[in-house]
Amino acid sequence: MKWVILTLMLLLLVACSSDIPNNETVNETVVEEVPETPEEMYKTNGDFIPKVNSETAYPELNQTMKIRTAVQNYGVSVINNTMSYTLKMTRLEEIVYEKSESVNINLLATEELELHEFEYTFDRYGEFDIELIVDEKNTTHELKEDNNVEVFTVYVRAVVDEPDSDDDDDEDEPPETGLDNDDAKDEVSANGCYDSDGGKEYGTTGICYDDVSFENGRADFCAGDERLAEGFCEAKACNFEVKTCSGVCRDGKCV
Numbered sequence: 001m002k003w004v005i006l007t008l009m010l011l012l013l014v015a016c017s018s019d020i021p022n023n024e025t026v027n028e029t030v031v032e033e034v035p036e037t038p039e040e041m042y043k044t045n046g047d048f049i050p051k052v053n054s055e056t057a058y059p060e061l062n063q064t065m066k067i068r069t070a071v072q073n074y075g076v077s078v079i080n081n082t083m084s085y086t087l088k089m090t091r092l093e094e095i096v097y098e099k100s101e102s103v104n105i106n107l108l109a110t111e112e113l114e115l116h117e118f119e120y121t122f123d124r125y126g127e128f129d130i131e132l133i134v135d136e137k138n139t140t141h142e143l144k145e146d147n148n149v150e151v152f153t154v155y156v157r158a159v160v161d162e163p164d165s166d167d168d169d170d171e172d173e174p175p176e177t178g179l180d181n182d183d184a185k186d187e188v189s190a191n192g193c194y195d196s197d198g199g200k201e202y203g204t205t206g207i208c209y210d211d212v213s214f215e216n217g218r219a220d221f222c223a224g225d226e227r228l229a230e231g232f233c234e235a236k237a238c239n240f241e242v243k244t245c246s247g248v249c250r251d252g253k254c255v
């Protein structure tokens with residue numbers, strides 16, 4: 001009987017020892033990754049305001065003028081930080097001038113700092129958009145965050161003499177090319193329609209004749225500073241297409 005009791009006690013001891021975890025597992029050290037803390041943004045009650053200036057917004061063709069850019073602290077406290085900016089000038093979405101850099105800023109309230117000055121020769125007609133973006137990388141938490149972009153537009157347009165009379169009087173003037181008025185009417189009698197510039201010639205002022213609406217002819221005309229109404233013959237009658245000029249529209253043609 002004693003041997004039976006002793007055997008049961010030994011089996012119980014073996015069973016209990018199997019429940020004890022391995023020492024290596026118990027003492028194993030778990031290393032947790034610590035996420036990187038982002039650099040704290042510089043905060044201020046200052047406020048960046050971009051500025052673009054030139055001597056005129058309406059230069060003549062081939063005129064060279066200076067463009068000045070600056071940033072002003074329009075807030076109520078100092079701004080002391082590094083600031084990035086981008087300057088871009090475009091014409092019909094084509095970039096014609098561009099500059100980007102970072103500068104050290106230490107501006108008291110209302111103070112202004114000049115960023116960049118350059119000269120440009122406006123050798124084409126049209127509109128030039130000058131865009132200045134300050135604090136482009138948003139490294140400064142300002143008083144306002146929605147006023148860091150300035151767009152200044154320069155308009156290069158041809159000088160146009162004021163007409164002495166209404167546009168309708170232009171129909172009596174001879175076209176730049178093609179037949180004169182009487183011969184054009186003879187052409188209409190034979191073919192139903194005649195266009196003095198031969199069709200869609202946007203760089204020439206033509207006159208379209210037909211025997212439906214324009215028996216005395218209708219010259220190509222400008223439908224705005226950059227849009228041309230170009231006459232042409234279609235199905236023995238004058239029709240007009242509105243064309244957006246790459247430059248400006250003057251005297252019934254794109255220039």
